[in-house]
Amino acid sequence: MTKRVLLCADGQSLANPTLLGLDDERLDSISWLACVSSAESCRRTAHATSSLEELWVVSCDDMDPINVAAALKRDDPEKRVYLVSFGNNGSLASRAAAAKLDGVLNELLFVKRYEQVKRACGIQGKTLSLQSDEEFSGQGAKGAKGTGCLQAECGVSPSRAITEPQALRDPLPRxxxxxxxxxxxxxxxxxxxxxxxxxxxxxxxxxxxxxxxxxxxxxxxxxxxxxxxxxxxxxxxxxxxxxxxxxxxxxxxxxxxxxxxxxxxxxxxxxxxxxxxxxxxxxxxxxxxxxxxxxxxxxxxxxxxxxxxxxxxxxxxxxxxxxxxxxxxxxxxxxxxxxxxxxxxxxxxxxxxxxxxxxxxxxxxxxxxxxxxxxxxxxxxxxxxxxxxxxxxxxxxxxxxxxxxxxxxxxxxxxxxxxxxxxxxxxxxxxxxxxxxxxxxxx
Known part of the structure; x- marks a missing residue:
């Protein structure tokens, strides 16, 4: 199976997925998941693997993860890039918003997203889109267009995972x-x-x-x-x-x-x-x-x-x-x-x-x-x-x-x-x- 998702995490976490909240998982044997631990290899893999649909940045051996995620989004704005943070950090969310990331996931949402993608990739021919995800999700997402299954099951829109006041989102005259x-x-x-x-x-x-x-x-x-x-x-x-x-x-x-x-x-x-x-x-x-x-x-x-x-x-x-x-x-x-x-x-x-x-x-x-x-x-x-x-x-x-x-x-x-x-x-x-x-x- 082609690689669908790229996971960037430090070497220790990749060797021990329990640190990521993924108990009993062997990340190196998952056919749809590509794992890297350094910033350079992350960007190189993302550029070379055209089949990737999502990028998850948890941690990195040699660079702040927010900077890795921002670089990935600049390299290819069409790919969905999520920053995973297990702590409550308002300034990190603000930096993610400035970098135009698709969302910031806490541990619960990250594990839930992992399970969603795992199920989606287990269905022959299915993609990671919202329409495919409705078939195995307990909740429908009618009316939500152009978003991934994160919104369908977790109630979080990738484009609005970082909340903004409505007054700041409205277009203003130039x-x-x-x-x-x-x-x-x-x-x-x-x-x-x-x-x-x-x-x-x-x-x-x-x-x-x-x-x-x-x-x-x-x-x-x-x-x-x-x-x-x-x-x-x-x-x-x-x-x-x-x-x-x-x-x-x-x-x-x-x-x-x-x-x-x-x-x-x-x-x-x-x-x-x-x-x-x-x-x-x-x-x-x-x-x-x-x-x-x-x-x-x-x-x-x-x-x-x-x-x-x-x-x-x-x-x-x-x-x-x-x-x-x-x-x-x-x-x-x-x-x-x-x-x-x-x-x-x-x-x-x-x-x-x-x-x-x-x-x-x-x-x-x-x-x-x-x-x-x-x-x-x-x-x-x-x-x-x-x-x-x-x-x-x-x-x-x-x-x-x-x-x-x-x-x-x-x-x-x-x-x-x-x-x-x-x-x-x-x-x-x-x-x-x-x-x-x-x-x-x-x-």
């Missing part, structure tokens, strides 16, 4: 430029240490994008100490916990986007709320991408699941450090984590912020320390940056001829795709051009 390009451009701004100017860069990038004529939203994913509302001068912003209570409030942001400043989803009011709302980030981000041309995501210096969610959804990542050697060490430390998580880092843009001619750290130092990455320097903008943003006058800063603002305008053009880059280029004021990739410093 701005004019969105008809030219398939989706919004998401730019994540991250840092390995605090005080590097990450939030300032996120704020200035969003203002420049808005002033250029692109509909722009900001998501402040620094859930504990985010202050984007303060930097952008937004008095009463919609916060993440507000959207968690009422997803429909996201629609109000479309009206904010028509104003002078970018639309903002602010960080929680209270620090203790951060762990509760972290699971909302992927859904909020996906909805913002359906409403705006550009979405800027600010993150915190404390790395957690929220960073992983943002990095997986971002089109461009700006990795900010300042001119201190300790900031470079923190960046290298965070990069090691990205590699372990399976996050592609080749497209990261590294910025040495607050750079002066006398600084200890340069773009060359960063490129050498991080094995040839593309690095650049953003000049120190002086007191104007801190004073104008701190006083709630971001537009005055953008209108100035500050060298830091000019550097951020160049950076924004490099981060955007061609059509949006043209919009930003046309919108920039006539001023003396200064290359973002030149040595920084005071003007």
């Amino acid at each position: 701005s004019p430029i969105s008809a030219k390009e398939p989706k919004a451009t998401t730019i994540a701004v991250v840092s390995g240490s605090g005080g590097s100017g990450k939030s300032t860069i996120a704020a200035v990038l969003s203002l420049l994008s808005k002033n250029a004529g692109l509909s722009t939203a900001v998501l402040d994913a620094d859930l504990q100490f985010g202050d984007m509302d303060y930097l952008l001068g937004v008095q009463e912003p919609i916060r993440i916990e507000d959207i968690a209570e009422d997803g429909g409030r996201l629609r109000n942001l479309a009206g904010q986007g028509a104003k002078e400043r970018p639309a903002l989803v602010a960080a929680p009011r209270r620090i203790e709320t951060s762990e509760v709302v972290v699971s909302e980030i992927p859904r909020i981000l996906e909805t913002l991408k359906s409403m705006f041309d550009v979405v800027i995501v600010n993150t915190g210096a404390f790395w957690s699941d929220s960073q992983a969610m943002v990095l997986e959804s971002a089109d461009s990542v700006v990795f900010v450090m300042d001119a201190r050697p300790s900031s470079l060490r923190a960046t290298a430390h965070a990069m090691e984590l990205c590699v372990r998580l399976g996050v592609a880092t080749t497209g990261f843009t590294f910025v040495v912020n607050k750079h002066e001619k006398t600084s200890l750290l340069s773009a060359v130092d960063v490129a050498c320390a991080l094995h040839g990455v593309k690095a650049s320097e953003a000049p120190y903008g002086g007191r104007d940056v801190d004073e104008l943003l701190g006083a709630g006058y971001p537009e005055e800063l953008i209108a100035s001829k500050n060298s830091f603002v000019e550097a951020m305008a160049d950076l924004l053009e490099n981060l955007l795709p061609d059509k949006k880059r043209e919009v930003v280029g046309r919108g920039r004021r006539t001023r003396k051009k200064r290359s973002f990739f030149s040595r920084g410093g005071r003007p």
Whole structure:
């Protein structure tokens, strides 16, 4: 019999199926099941075996299972990919939703699904579709179209195994430029240490994008100490916990986007709320991408699941450090984590912020320390940056001829795709051009 299902689990679990909840089973002798234990062999087998209909990812010897499952879904979106988790982890479910997986199965549903497929493959000529499964399922699934037998017997729809509020699933209008390009451009701004100017860069990038004529939203994913509302001068912003209570409030942001400043989803009011709302980030981000041309995501210096969610959804990542050697060490430390998580880092843009001619750290130092990455320097903008943003006058800063603002305008053009880059280029004021990739410093 041809292989119908691919199971990825660590070697110990494959040798002892009891650990998977599959008592008295010999996985290596099942004709319809292919078993692998490493990420590379999993992707290779999935690519080479055209008869596979479903992929189950329980664990892996060399990579986080969520990253394996996400890679499998990217390789072949038509195949059903399920992540199996024996623990209750809300952030894992959110990451699975962001990866467009077909479902997250707990131990009970996994064992039940295994038995369903086992029975289906025991009937000559039967497939794993819903129609075939009705013949041996105790429950019918009339009216459920295009789903597997998971819905028929377990009452769980693969496409809705990760629940989403109805308000976040409804289609929302896009701005004019969105008809030219398939989706919004998401730019994540991250840092390995605090005080590097990450939030300032996120704020200035969003203002420049808005002033250029692109509909722009900001998501402040620094859930504990985010202050984007303060930097952008937004008095009463919609916060993440507000959207968690009422997803429909996201629609109000479309009206904010028509104003002078970018639309903002602010960080929680209270620090203790951060762990509760972290699971909302992927859904909020996906909805913002359906409403705006550009979405800027600010993150915190404390790395957690929220960073992983943002990095997986971002089109461009700006990795900010300042001119201190300790900031470079923190960046290298965070990069090691990205590699372990399976996050592609080749497209990261590294910025040495607050750079002066006398600084200890340069773009060359960063490129050498991080094995040839593309690095650049953003000049120190002086007191104007801190004073104008701190006083709630971001537009005055953008209108100035500050060298830091000019550097951020160049950076924004490099981060955007061609059509949006043209919009930003046309919108920039006539001023003396200064290359973002030149040595920084005071003007």
